Amino acid sequence: MSDTVSPLAPKTYPQMPPIDGVRIATAEAGIKYKGRTDLLAMVFDEGTTVAGVFTRSKCPSAPVDFCRANLPGGKARILVVNSGNANAFTGKKGRETTSLTGKIAARAAGGAEAEVFLASTGVIGEPLDAMKFAHLLGDMVARAEPGLWAEAGKAIMTTDTYPKYLTATVKIDGVSVTINGIAKGAGMIAPDMATMLSFVATDAPIGAQALQDILGNGVDGTFNAVTVDSDTSTSDTLMLFATGAAEKRGAPHIEDAADPRLSDFREALDGLLRALALQVVRDGEGARKQIGITVTGAESDVSAKKIALSIANSPLVKTAVAGEDANWGRVVMAVGKAGEPADRDLLAIWFGDIRVAHQGERDPGYSEEAVSAYMTGDEVDIRVDLGLGDGQATVWTCDLTKEYVAINGDYRS
Numbered sequence: 001m002s003d004t005v006s007p008l009a010p011k012t013y014p015q016m017p018p019i020d021g022v023r024i025a026t027a028e029a030g031i032k033y034k035g036r037t038d039l040l041a042m043v044f045d046e047g048t049t050v051a052g053v054f055t056r057s058k059c060p061s062a063p064v065d066f067c068r069a070n071l072p073g074g075k076a077r078i079l080v081v082n083s084g085n086a087n088a089f090t091g092k093k094g095r096e097t098t099s100l101t102g103k104i105a106a107r108a109a110g111g112a113e114a115e116v117f118l119a120s121t122g123v124i125g126e127p128l129d130a131m132k133f134a135h136l137l138g139d140m141v142a143r144a145e146p147g148l149w150a151e152a153g154k155a156i157m158t159t160d161t162y163p164k165y166l167t168a169t170v171k172i173d174g175v176s177v178t179i180n181g182i183a184k185g186a187g188m189i190a191p192d193m194a195t196m197l198s199f200v201a202t203d204a205p206i207g208a209q210a211l212q213d214i215l216g217n218g219v220d221g222t223f224n225a226v227t228v229d230s231d232t233s234t235s236d237t238l239m240l241f242a243t244g245a246a247e248k249r250g251a252p253h254i255e256d257a258a259d260p261r262l263s264d265f266r267e268a269l270d271g272l273l274r275a276l277a278l279q280v281v282r283d284g285e286g287a288r289k290q291i292g293i294t295v296t297g298a299e300s301d302v303s304a305k306k307i308a309l310s311i312a313n314s315p316l317v318k319t320a321v322a323g324e325d326a327n328w329g330r331v332v333m334a335v336g337k338a339g340e341p342a343d344r345d346l347l348a349i350w351f352g353d354i355r356v357a358h359q360g361e362r363d364p365g366y367s368e369e370a371v372s373a374y375m376t377g378d379e380v381d382i383r384v385d386l387g388l389g390d391g392q393a394t395v396w397t398c399d400l401t402k403e404y405v406a407i408n409g410d411y412r413s
Contacts (some may be wrong), residue, residue, distance in 0.1 A: 008282035008290060008378060008398075009162040013045065016167050018146030020203045021243025022046035024046055024153040028149065029133035032084025032122055037155040039133050041140040042079040042199065043109055048243045050076035050117065051211035053219055055236035062087045062120040064092030064237060066102065070114050072127065074208030076241050080118050080137065081156050081201060083184070087120040087128040088390040090233040100130040101137075108141040119197050119237045121184060122158050153182040156197055159407055160186045164279040170268035172262045176253040177204040181272050182351035185280040186228070198238045198276055203264060205244035205253040212334030213257035214266055217241045222273035223303070225395045229285035229404070230313035250343075281396045286403025289321055292381040298391030303340040305393035310338035311382065318400035326368075328356045335384060346387030351380065 022044055026037040052071050054064045080101060087094050098118055106113040118130060164183040164338030169176055185196035206214075215238070223238060237343050247253055254262055281292050298304035311317055311334040320327040330347045335342050345360035352374045355363045374380070380399075 003163060003307050006161045006283050006287060008287060010279070010324040013150065013165070014167050016149035016180055017148065017158065017178055018180055019243065020199045020245035021048060022201045022241070023146055024145035024148040024152050025144040026151045027071050027133070027136050027140055029136060029192055031082055031128070034132075037142075037151065038083045039136060040079075040081040040152050040155040041105075041137060041144060042152065042201070042241075043141050043144045044078065044241055046077065046111070046245055048076045048241050049074055049206060049208040049211055050120050050239060051208060051215040052117070052237065052239040053216060053234055054238075057232050057234050058348055059089060059234050060202065060237045061120060062090060062098045063120045064235060065095075065118070065241070067117050067237065070117060071145055073114045075115050076117055077115040078105050078109035078117070078141070079239065079241070080105050080116070081197065081199070082120050082122075082128070082133055082160050083156050084122040085120060085125050085126055085128040086122045086235050088124045090125070090127050093127045094397065096167050097128050097130040104130075104134040105137050106139040114349045116330040117239060119233055119235065121136035121156065123400040124234060128141065149180050153184075154186040156182065156356055158184065158186070159172070159285055160184050162283060162285055164273050164276055164283070166272050168268045170264050170270045170394065172204055172246070172254070172265055173249050175246055175249055177202055177246045177251060179204075179269055179272055181276050181278040186283045186285045196233050196236060198273075198282070199241070200239070200269070200272065201241040201243070202245050203245040203250055205247040206262070207240045207253070209265055210259070210262070210360070211240055211242055214262070214269065218266070218270045218273050221394075222270060225393070226277045226281045227309060227312050227395065227397045228287070229400075235342065278396055282399050284398035284404075287398035288401055289399040290379045291318070291321055291398060292394060292396050293384045294381070294392070294394045295386065296392040297382065297386040297388055298390040298393075299341045300391040301393055304391040305395065307335055307338045307340050307342070307384070308393050308395040309387070310334045311384070312395050312397035315400055318397065321375070321380050322399035322401045324372065326351045326356060326371040326375050331382060331384060332357070335386075336388070342386050343388060347383045348387070350383040351375065355373045
C-alpha cells in the first residue's frame with residue numbers, strides 16, 4: 001500500500017449497501033504490513049452459491065488449488081483473504097497452511113470445509129504461517145457486520161494506492177437485487193482469467209452452475225481485457241457469491257444462465273466487473289495515464305484482441321505515452337510483432353480522434369501540434385484499423401513510468 005495515491009484514483013467513492021446474507025470483518029494480523037488491516041473474512045448465510053475463475057498460470061498458489069478443489073460443490077459459507085504473502089511456490093508448507101486454515105475457518109463459520117474459500121496476495125516464495133492469522137477467525141466471524149465493504153477493499157491491498165469497491169442495483173423479474181464488488185491489483189497484472197483478486201456478492205437467487213456460466217462469460221471483455229505489465233499472477237482469483245436472500249422478496253430462483261430474466265443482471269454484473277478492472281488499470285504501479293486500445297478490421301475478434309494486447313503490453317508504446325509522445329511507429333511495431341494477419345499498406349492509426357497514419361504511411365493531414373496536445377490528458381485512446389475483416393476488440397492498460405521500476409525494485413525490501 002503506497003503513501004502516494006494514484007492521480008487516476010476515483011474522486012468519490014460509492015456508499016456500499018449491505019448484501020443480505022453477507023457479513024464482513026477485517027483484522028490486523030501483521031503478516032507483512034504493520035499498522036493496517038491485512039486479513040478479511042466474508043461470512044455467508046447457509047445456501048449461498050459460488051462461482052469462480054482462476055489464474056491459468058502453470059505455477060498457481062496453494063489457495064488457488066484449494067478453491068479449485070472446493071468450487072464443484074457450489075456452496076460457500078466463508079471467504080478468508082490475506083495480503084502481504086501470496087502462499088505461492090511454498091510447496092508442502094503451503095498446502096498445510098491452506099488445509100489448517102480451511103479447518104479453522106469451517107469451524108468458525110459453522111460450515112463444511114468444502115464451503116471454505118481462500119485467497120492470498122503478496123510476496124511469492126515465502127512460507128505463510130497459518131497460526132499468524134487463523135486464530136483470529138473465530139472472533140472475526142462473531143463480530144462480522146453486513147456493511148463493511150469499504151473496509152474489505154482496504155484489507156486486501158498490497159501495492160495498491162487506493163481501495164477498489166463498487167455497487168450496482170438491478171431488477172430480476174421486477175425485484176431489485178444488489179451486486180457489490182471489491183478488487184485489488186496494481187502490478188503483476190495481465191490476467192489470464194480475472195485480475196489479482198476480486199470478490200463479488202449478490203443477494204440474487206441464482207444456482208451455482210448458472211452463476212459459473214455468467215461469470216465465465218463476463219471476464220473476457222473485462223478482467224481479461226486489462227494489462228499493466230504483461231505478467232500473469234500466480235494468484236489471480238475472481239469469485240462471485242449469491243446468497244439468494246432476494247427470493248424472500250419475490251425474486252425467482254433461476255438455475256439456467258440462458259434464462260431471459262437474467263439479462264439485466266448479466267449486463268449489470270459485466271458493467272461492475274469492467275469498472276473494477278479499469279480501477280486496477282488506473283492504479284497500475286506508477287501509472288499516470290489510462291490507455292484504451294481498440295483494434296478493428298481484424299480477421300476475427302480473437303485476432304483483434306491478440307493485436308490489441310501486443311500494443312498494450314509493449315514497453316515502448318507505454319513509455320511513449322508516459323512521455324506524451326504520439327510515437328505511432330511503436331504502434332506499427334506492436335501490430336507487426338503480434339503474429340496475427342495484418343497488411344502494412346492497409347493500416348490506419350488514430351490517437352483520440354486524430355488520424356496519424358493511413359494506408360501504411362503518415363496521414364497527409366497529420367498535425368504534430370494537435371496530437372501532442374491530446375497526449376497531455378490522463379486518458380489516451382489508440383485505435384488501429386487493419387482493413388482486413390470485421391474482427392474487433394478493446395483492451396485497457398496504463399503508461400510505464402520510472403515509479404514502476406522503483407516499486408518493483410524494492411518490493412521485497
